[in-house]
Amino acid sequence: MGTLGRSGIVRKPNETMRMLVTTIIGVVFGFFIGVSFPTISLTKFNFPSNLIPSLNFTYMDNAWSSVTGHRQVNSLSGVPKMWVETNPRGAERLPPGIVTPDTDLYLRRLWGKPSEDLIIRPKYLVTFTVGLNQKTNIDSAVRKLSENFQVLLFHYDGRTSEWDEFEWSKRAIHVSVRKQTKWWYAKRFLHPDIVAPYDYIFIWDEDLGVDNFDAEEYIKLVRKHGLEISQPGLEPNSGLTWQMTKKRDDTEVHKETEERPGWCSDPHVPPCAAFVEIMAPVFSRDAWRCVWHMIQNDLVHGWGLDFALRKCVDPAHEKIGVVDAQSIVHQTVPSLGNQVSRGITLV
Structure with a gap:
């Protein structure tokens, strides 16, 4: 027997079931069409201009792209090109999976x-x-390093083969x-994306005595005390x-x-805190990324840079310090002392 609906129309049970199934199938089909719709480039549809003259499908396509971060740019040949705005600058046209944003200084075989x-x-x-x-002093310093250290020499006198x-x-x-x-070299050859694989970067002068210095123990103390920028204590x-940079005998680290x-002007600012000198600084990877951007292209000796390093870590008075338990001697040999440029001796 039929069922009386609100409209007063009597329907058979089979017809009601058929309508219900048809409705469900229609909803499911419409759902899948809706989900797949954003992946369809609307610019591919060719509608008669006299039928829908006012719709700008390119605008709609770009609007969707602004939400997803991916968009396709149509070339003159009609072949779609990728544009990924989250890729590094200059690599927006590449699929994210093949982008390699940094490099290293590891030596490779042929x-x-x-x-x-x-x-x-x-x-x-x-x-x-x-x-x-x-070279004798540098040899002594390098021999204090473990195999965990990559050594990079910047030669200001042009003589390299003698080191063999x-x-x-x-x-x-x-x-x-x-x-x-060294700051000229650092700006040009130590870009943060080049030294990204290294946890710490030592940018040292050539005239440092390391008889009482152990590099691995130094790293342990730096990690233990949470130092992002540091240097060994300087012996008397x-x-x-x-x-601030003088070695103390009663502590591992002082800040x-x-x-x-x-x-x-404040106990937490240089030279009373948040301060290391420029002859033997050690930077964490993150700290160096900031410091590198602060170094100007015409920086020569680096004077004053030590007072500005605190801008790259926060709180600076807690993350910059001197490691007393591992000390060095600054022999004060002028770098570039015998190099003459335009009649001026660089010291």
């Missing part, structure tokens, strides 16, 4: 599997800006540009230096000091 190129992957990078006269007498030099990276200082025979009256 043959074999790339995965077998590195027996040990260095964790830290140490750079020295050197002249041949200091050291076995470690054959595994080091050598960059030779005459009469330049290091010549003229700031009070503040007392200077002469009136020298510090």
Whole structure:
């Protein structure tokens, strides 16, 4: 017997069931059409211009792209091109899966599997800006480093082959540009995307005595005390230096000091805190990314940079410090001391 609906029309049970099934199928079909609709480029539809003259499908396509971050740019040939705005600048046309935004300084073989190129992957990078006269001192410093360190030498005197007498030099990276200082090299060869694989970057002078320095122990203390920018404590025979960077005998690390009256407007600012000198700084990967952007292209000696480093970490008075338990001697040998440019001796 039929069922009386609100309209007063009597329907048979079979007809009611058929309508219900048809409705469900229609809803499901419409759902899938709606889900797949955004992937269809509306610019591909060809409607008669006299039928729908006012619709701008390109605008609608771009509106959807602004939401997803991906959009297709139609070339003159009609072949769609990718544009991924979240890719690094200049790589927007590439699929994200093939983009390699950074690199490294690892040495590669000319043959074999790339995965077998590195027996040990260095964790830290140490750079020295050197002249041949200091090769004995640099040899002593490098011998204090473990296999976790990649060594990079910047040669300001243009003499590189003479370093081959050291076995470690054959595994080091050598960059030779005459009469330049370490900050010139750092700006051009230590871009954050190049040194990204290294946890810490040492940017050191050539005249440092390391008899009482152990690099691995230094890293342990830096991690333990949460230092993003640091340096070893300077031993008493290091010549003229700031009070902040002098080695203390009663602590592993110190992050503040007392200077002469009136020298510090606040106990948490340089030179009383948040301060290291520029002869032997050590940067974490994240801190160096900021510092690199702060270095100006015409920076030569780096004077004043030590007072500005605090802008790259927060809170600076807690993340910048001096490691007393691992100390060095600053021998105060002028870098580029015998290099003359335009009649002026660079020191």
